[in-house]
Ligand SMILES: [Zn+2]
């Protein structure tokens with residue numbers, strides 16, 4: 240399906256800015272005119288390809304509410320019924336979803352126990368409840384207290400709710416244990432498997448425009464025609480973009496808070512470069528002990544064999560479980576290392592004011608931000624194995640010291656990626672418009688049909 244949306248021109252300076260009907264790209268700060276699209280369609284930035292906005296349909300609110308409700312029910316089932324049972328030499332060990340973090344607390348690994356508890360249980364639960372709070376209020380057409388704050392909370396918890404990563408860890412743990420004992424899946428495991436697609440669909444239909452409708456451009460395409468045109472960025476046009484409700488406001492008029500949702504406004508993430516460097520260096524320091532010290536000790540019949548991350552991978556491949564070995568290798572070694580290299584490259588390129596391929600660098604950033612949470616898979620596996628395999632004299636699995644360092648490194652690199660502001664990549668790029676002069680710039684944008 241094809242449709243077009245106009246790229247807008249910024250009207251800068253003292254003649255007065257009409258920000259009504261304009262939107263800025265949250266990844267490169269280019270300004271566009273908001274035009275109504277066919278239902279379900281989305282507009283993408285022509286500079287960096289980030290999604291600018293989506294046209295939700297009249298059913299999106301109801302669908303989102305139904306899906307969030309279904310997800311919450313599945314989540315409750317997944318957390319209250321038996322998850323998995325391990326049968327070994329006449330003994331049965333039954334686990335709940337909560338058993339993983341509890342087992343980590345019991346062996347004194349409070350830090351990673353808390354991390355597993357938050358990312359696999361607390362954050363997913365809280366974000367479902369918070370999303371339902373906003374959706375029900377929107378359905379009843381009331382303004383709920385703390386609307387902006389609750390919405391920001393849902394968005395904040397999104398990268399830290401790792402249901403998909405946890406499911407992968409469960410599957411790997413099951414395959415690893417198959418040679419040790421008989422595994423029986425509980426009802427909760429099936430509920431959890433169903434929860435994954437439902438929560439993804441629910442998230443896709445959770446859009447800020449359900450709570451703060453877009454203010455579409457009215458007077459046709461002449462909206463921003465009078466005045467000096469600066470196609471470079473909202474910032475250069477004296478405008479600030481609200482990350483919560485997507486409103487574009489005049490910097491001089493609205494100080495530091497969004498007039499619509501109350502979010503704190505800043506042109507660029509504060510101290511982005513310094514913070515990202517600090518977090519990255521801390522992550523690199525953590526990665527050293529994470530790879531040198533043993534991450535897990537498997538004790539069989541009283542014999543312990545501590546192993547490092549790499550030794551674990553080699554062992555899996557040697558034992559013929561090379562798909563598992565490759566997954567762990569990618570998630571635990573390749574992903575953290577490539578994330579560090581990518582972020583260091585992005586930081587250097589911004590500091591050197593590079594103008595080299597800003598669109599590709601923005602894409603690199605997007606991928607870096609997206610893949611980070613998959614490194615958690617090893618930590619989840621350790622939690623699951625620690626809770627399941629505690630058959631005393633027969634077999635036990637204990638997390639090693641490296642687990643805490645590794646978890647710390649994963650969290651720090653995720654925070655580093657979040658504190659980097661991709662708009663910095665574009666600040667030194669002179670974006671020339673094909674139509675110079677005082678006319679509004681109109682470009683056809685590639686459109687994508689989205690679900691919803
Ligand atoms: Zn963009």
Ligand SMILES: [Zn+2]
Nearest residue numbers: 481484497500
């Ligand atoms: Zn706002």
